[in-house]
Structure formats: structure tokens, C-alpha cells
Amino acid sequence: MIEKALLPNIRWLALPSVGLGEDWVEKVLKIDHDLESLGYELAEESVYLLYSHSAREILLEKGHCLIARPVLGPKKMLEAPFLLKDWIASEVWKAPLRGVTLEELLGLVAHIDQKRELKEKQLERGFILCIRRRLVPGLSVTIEVIFPE
Numbered sequence: 001m002i003e004k005a006l007l008p009n010i011r012w013l014a015l016p017s018v019g020l021g022e023d024w025v026e027k028v029l030k031i032d033h034d035l036e037s038l039g040y041e042l043a044e045e046s047v048y049l050l051y052s053h054s055a056r057e058i059l060l061e062k063g064h065c066l067i068a069r070p071v072l073g074p075k076k077m078l079e080a081p082f083l084l085k086d087w088i089a090s091e092v093w094k095a096p097l098r099g100v101t102l103e104e105l106l107g108l109v110a111h112i113d114q115k116r117e118l119k120e121k122q123l124e125r126g127f128i129l130c131i132r133r134r135l136v137p138g139l140s141v142t143i144e145v146i147f148p149e
Helices: 024-033 055-059 102-117
Strands: 003-007 010-016 047-052 065-072 083-087 089-098 127-133 139-149
Touching: 003 139, 010 024, 010 089, 024 065, 065 083, 065 089, 089 102, 102 127, 102 139
Parallel strands: none
Antiparallel strands: 003 089, 010 065, 010 083, 047 065, 047 127, 089 139, 127 139
């Protein structure tokens, strides 16, 4: 079920993926390790995979992916490979996902995107996967796809 929502302002500290996001755990550990020395702190316990192209194109290994964590801290120049990206609050389309592998999730995103494209025309080319971990009342992980408008 896809729904319209507002994605608030976010500052992301990101690293480029070597592939199409399969290395997200490794990249998140690197970001978390260097976070404090770069002058940032986590804004929330989420991981964002920022894709530059549609899921169909990503599955064909076109485009690229950034692995990002939402952070608090000032905007400043960072040394490579780190990148800082700011999202300005805007409306998006969101849908929950249930999948085990990244390839399975990208297939689901491609299916949702294909159905959505028939109704909406003025949308960005890329998409975002958001992986959220919640600890209360028990450990749970949720995954959703976000389509920028």
C-alpha cells in the first residue's frame, strides 16, 4: 500500500556503495566508527540507501547507491570517501516492504514503481530504501521504500 507522506529535513552522512547496496552493513559500521571524529551524532537509528536510478535500472547495474545515516551537526566539507547530503522537507510516496535479500527488495520496489508510474507522472528518477531498527517493546526491523516527488 503506497501512501503520500512528508519526509522532514534530514542531513545524511554517506559513503558510496561499491555495488548496489549489498555492502550496506560494512558502510554503516564505517560511518558509525568515524561519526564522532567527524563532528556528528546520529539523529536516529536508521539506515538509508539512496539510489540514483529506478529499481529496474539498478537491477541492471545502472546508476549508483549511497549508504547513509541521518546525523546532527553542522554542514562542512568532508574528506573523501565521506559525503554530506541534505534533504529539504518535501512530499514523498512511501510503501512498506517485506523481503530478505536486497535483490528481493529491489524487485518489490520495481513492481511498486511500475504500478505507481501509471498514476503519477511528476516524480524523481531515484528512490530511497529506509531500514529502521526499533528496540522498544522488542527488537524489530522495518523497511520501506520512499519515492521522492
